[in-house]
Amino acid sequence: MLKRGEELIMEIKRDFNLRKIAGEYILMPKDTSDKGYNGLISLNEVEALVWKNLERCENEEEILSLITNTYMVKKSDARKDLGDFLKQLEEADII
Helix, strand or coil, X not given: CEEECCEEEECXXXXXXXXXXXXXXXXXXXXXXXXXXXXXXXXXXXXXXXXHHCCCCCEHHHHHHHHHHHCCCXXXXXXXXXXXXXXXXHHCCCC
């Protein structure tokens, strides 16, 4: 569960798995009949890092620190990319 301050902003649905297939990270549903969703989402390395740590991190700043400490990226760029990725997950009804 991810919070902004004390506000809960999202929670991962437990019915998705992250797999690495032929060097590519893929987010895939465990049950393709669930809510009619049967697509796959391809993730880059940073997005895979975020996905793996969404449940562990308590807020957006913690995720941003994880990204900037792992990769040589400006915090402002990481914030924009994180926002884009989280929006993609929301639109796919994954979080």
